[in-house]
Each structure stands twice: as structure tokens, then as C-alpha cells.
Amino acid sequence: MTTDARALVPLPRSGPATAAGTRFRLHRAGIQNVWQYDEQEFAFGDGRLLLRGKNGAGKSKALEMLLPYLLDGDSRALDATGTGRTTLAWLMLDGFEQTNRLGYLWVEFRGTTDGGDHRHLTLGAAIRASRSTQKALPTFFVTPLRVGEDLHLVEGGKPLPVDRLKEIVGSDNITDRAVMHRSRVAPELFGITDATRYRNLTQLLHRLRRPTVGDRIEHGGLASLLSETLPGLDEDVVEKVARNLHDLDAVRDELGRLERTDTALRTFLTSYRGYLSGVLRTSAQAVSRELEVLAQRRRAAGDAAQRTSELRTQEEESEARLETLREEEEAARTDLAALHDSHAYRSLHELSEHRSTVEAVHTAAGAAFTALSNAHGAEEGAAERLADGVEHLGSRLAELGTEHRELLTQAEMAGLPTGHLGEAVALPRTVRSQTVETQLTAPDGETHTVQQRSVVRVDTATVQDGLGSWQLRPGHALPDGPTLASALRPAPQPGCGVTAEQVERLLTTIALAPAAETAAHDAVYHDGSWRLGILSGRHHKADA
Numbered sequence: 001m002t003t004d005a006r007a008l009v010p011l012p013r014s015g016p017a018t019a020a021g022t023r024f025r026l027h028r029a030g031i032q033n034v035w036q037y038d039e040q041e042f043a044f045g046d047g048r049l050l051l052r053g054k055n056g057a058g059k060s061k062a063l064e065m066l067l068p069y070l071l072d073g074d075s076r077a078l079d080a081t082g083t084g085r086t087t088l089a090w091l092m093l094d095g096f097e098q099t100n101r102l103g104y105l106w107v108e109f110r111g112t113t114d115g116g117d118h119r120h121l122t123l124g125a126a127i128r129a130s131r132s133t134q135k136a137l138p139t140f141f142v143t144p145l146r147v148g149e150d151l152h153l154v155e156g157g158k159p160l161p162v163d164r165l166k167e168i169v170g171s172d173n174i175t176d177r178a179v180m181h182r183s184r185v186a187p188e189l190f191g192i193t194d195a196t197r198y199r200n201l202t203q204l205l206h207r208l209r210r211p212t213v214g215d216r217i218e219h220g221g222l223a224s225l226l227s228e229t230l231p232g233l234d235e236d237v238v239e240k241v242a243r244n245l246h247d248l249d250a251v252r253d254e255l256g257r258l259e260r261t262d263t264a265l266r267t268f269l270t271s272y273r274g275y276l277s278g279v280l281r282t283s284a285q286a287v288s289r290e291l292e293v294l295a296q297r298r299r300a301a302g303d304a305a306q307r308t309s310e311l312r313t314q315e316e317e318s319e320a321r322l323e324t325l326r327e328e329e330e331a332a333r334t335d336l337a338a339l340h341d342s343h344a345y346r347s348l349h350e351l352s353e354h355r356s357t358v359e360a361v362h363t364a365a366g367a368a369f370t371a372l373s374n375a376h377g378a379e380e381g382a383a384e385r386l387a388d389g390v391e392h393l394g395s396r397l398a399e400l401g402t403e404h405r406e407l408l409t410q411a412e413m414a415g416l417p418t419g420h421l422g423e424a425v426a427l428p429r430t431v432r433s434q435t436v437e438t439q440l441t442a443p444d445g446e447t448h449t450v451q452q453r454s455v456v457r458v459d460t461a462t463v464q465d466g467l468g469s470w471q472l473r474p475g476h477a478l479p480d481g482p483t484l485a486s487a488l489r490p491a492p493q494p495g496c497g498v499t500a501e502q503v504e505r506l507l508t509t510i511a512l513a514p515a516a517e518t519a520a521h522d523a524v525y526h527d528g529s530w531r532l533g534i535l536s537g538r539h540h541k542a543d544a
Helices: 059-066 088-093 162-169 178-190 195-208 213-218 222-229 235-246 248-341 343-414 460-468 481-488 500-543
Strands: 025-034 037-043 100-112 118-130 135-143 429-433 436-441 447-452 455-458
Touching: 025 059, 037 059, 059 100, 088 100, 088 118, 088 135, 118 162, 118 178, 135 162, 135 178, 178 195, 235 248, 248 343, 343 455
Parallel strands: none
Antiparallel strands: 025 037, 025 100, 100 118, 118 135, 429 455, 436 447
16 A cells, blocks of 8 residues: 655745744755655745645654654654654555565755755665564664765665665764664764763654643643753853843833834934935936946947957058968068079060061151152152143244244244254153052051152253244344335235234344243253252162
């Protein structure tokens, strides 16, 4: 048979816990495979435990098995009524058919160190029962290990063997004797070194847990109960308490004075509290404003710190980049020096010089081609002017020939001598060169066709000599114009064929002949010199 664990419910704390200093307080307790409990754990609230449940649920049995049994190990005092009906053998074997049975009882205390940390102390007993002997023997242990965390009392679905318990908690922390168990619990849990005093304490606990303790309190037996269980007071303590009793009147007067002072202070504080509230409100507002300013400055400082961090990162990146660029510059300088010393660079330098020379030659060729083009244009113009001059000279000589023939005819018709008129002058021409077309390539690669006209040479000396023969020869001088005109104006001979108008025209022509001769001579001379200059220039151009 097992007890429903839901029947025993610890009540929660109703209020805040009081300060407990550093002493131990009940924290947890548990029953493992003892009586009708398979496995039950109880949690204490600030050292207190309240069990609720129906009658027969096992509340009293749970307390009998745990406290104060685990404090003194006295199995004879398990029964709270003092009748001795509850024994370990009965708890372990009643209602069970097992030959041997092992169970555990344990309680955990928790204290606080000076540093504020928790410390724990676990008191427990392993109960081994044998049906053949009808006995149950306890093995007590005291350890700082915590059940369920550092110490597990169930192993493989069965209670932990005692031998394994000794290995875990240590053989020095385990004993089969109750007196040795009490000698460990008294100093470690309560700080009591007097065995008699600790024995009186446990006896008081046994008496206080009896069901009839309430009756004794109601009948005034509490004082005698405490006298029976607690040790007597020291005489010095009694004397000190008596002296304090004599001073009660003075204490009462002092208490009254303090109460009046308290009333006055309360009245004063009621008014002063409003003043302080205003001052505090003003101070709080000022503090609030300062806090806002502080928050703004902290944000600004945070932003500045972040900006500083970013700038430092950028600076580091820039320094790294600068170092890399310096290394690259050094490598580039080394490569440049090696390039300058290389044969390819020298060849490139020579190529650059050749390119400059070629460019200069190209420029000179362009200038020469331009000059050649200009010279050819000038030559074409000169040739055209020469051709025009030769044509003009030929036309003029033809006109002179015609006039010469007319003069001869008129002179013959007039009966004048014709010897002084000389012979008609022809224009002797000689072709020096034929028309030639030449293909020229410009510096830009474009091909130009240059056409040179045929050149005709005029023998100007022969023309001059012929014209000079027209001058009047010595001994054949004619009378001057007016005289000759007067001689010829009389009535002409009929049938001579020369009219007066013809005579006048002949005379005019004869008068103008020297001027015409001079003009023809100048024209021939000018045209010949110009032609010679052109030819000389062309030869110079060709040489260039």
C-alpha cells in the first residue's frame, strides 16, 4: 500500500520571511521506500512546513519518521504518543512480503554564509529491515551533499545500497551508532558542544510534539514543561533581569517622554514634509534636467566615440593603403630602373629618336611638297602668261606684217622707194619640251598628277634684228612727214591707184613705226627674261 502524495500538501508562506542570519533552517525533507511512502519530498517555506490531509493520510507518521528522529537517532522515541507502538521494524515490514527491505529518511537544512552564498547540510538514515530477524537497523549519515542533485538515493530503480552510500558520502560521515550521530549533528547543525544540553534540546522537541502538549499548556503546565526540559539560568543572568525590573519606573517615564517627543516630531514633520516635498520636487526637476543634459552628452559622446572608432579604422586602412602604395612605388621604381637599363628601353629610346627624325623629315617633306605645289602653280601661271605673250607677239608681228605689206603696196603705188622699209618680220618658234604628266605622292600618301605644258622658245634676237632692218637706211632718208604730205597732196596721177586717205595712213604708220618697234622689242625682251627666270626656278625646284 502507498500513500497518495497529493494528500500531503505543504502550505505556501503567508508573508515575508524574517531575517535568519547565518543559522541553518529546514529546507527540504524526504522519505524513500519507508512505511507506505515510495518516494516523497517535502519543501519547507522559511523553515516551516504545514501538512494538510485527511485523517489517516500519514501526516503524523511522516513527522515521526523525520523529526526529531534524524536529529538524535533515538528509534525508541519514534511514537509521538510515547506508547512505543511505532518502531522501525513495523514501519519497514508491516504489510510487505519482502524478505529484506531498504529505505531512506532524510532532511536538508540550508544556511547563509557571510558572503551571502547558500550552504547545505543533509541528515539522513538508511533503514535496513530483515523479516527473518524482525529487526530494522539504521545507518546514519551527515553530508553537505544534496539529495537529488549531488546524492541520488535511487540507483537502477532500487534504493541505493549502503556500501555505495559509503563510497559517495565517505565512511567518516556514516555511523551505525546514534550517540556518534548526535555528536556530529549537535556541533555542525546547532553549534552545541555540550552533549547534555543537546540531549535536553531533543527531549524538549519530543515533548513539544506530543498530542497532549496543548492540554498541559492550557492547565499552566508550560512553565513546568520548560523547566523540566530546559537547563537552568545562570545567576548573573537572573540578577541582571531583576535589576532591570527595578528600573521599570524609570523606563516608563522615559517611555512617556519619548512618546511626547514622538508626537511633537510627528506634528513638526507633517508641516516640514510639505516643505521638503517642494524642495525635493525642485531638486528633482533640476536633477531631471541635468539627467537629460547628461543623456544628450552621453549620446554625443557615444556618437563621437563611434566616429572616432570609424576614423581610427579609416586611419588604419589609410596607413595600410599608404604602406602598400609605398611598397608598390618602390617596386615600380625598381622596375623602372631595370627598364631603363634594359636593351629594350634603349631600343625604344632609339626608336623615339628615329621617330622624331622621321617626323622632322615628314614635316620637311610636307613643306617641300607645299613649296613644290606653289612652284608648280607659279610655273603654270608663268607658262600661261608666256603662251599669252608669244601669242600676243605673234599677233602683233602678223599685224605689222600686214601693215608692212600695205605700206609696200602704197609706197609702190605712190612711186616711192621701198628699199628703206625692209622685209616683213616673222616670229621664229622652237618647241623646247612637250607636254608631260608626272605622278607625285604627297607626304599624306595621296597621289597627285602634275602636268607640265610644252615650252615654245621664241628667237627674240632674230625678231629684234628684223625689226631693226625697218629703220631708214643712210642715203634713203625721206622728207619729214609734213613735207612729204605736202608733196603728195597735189592731185594725184590718175590711174595710180593711191588715194589721199591711204597716203595719210601710211604717213601716220611710218611716224608710229619707231614706237611700235620699241614696244615690240620691250615685249620680246620682257617675255624672254621672264621665261628664263621661270626655267631657272624650275630647275632649282627640280634640284631641291
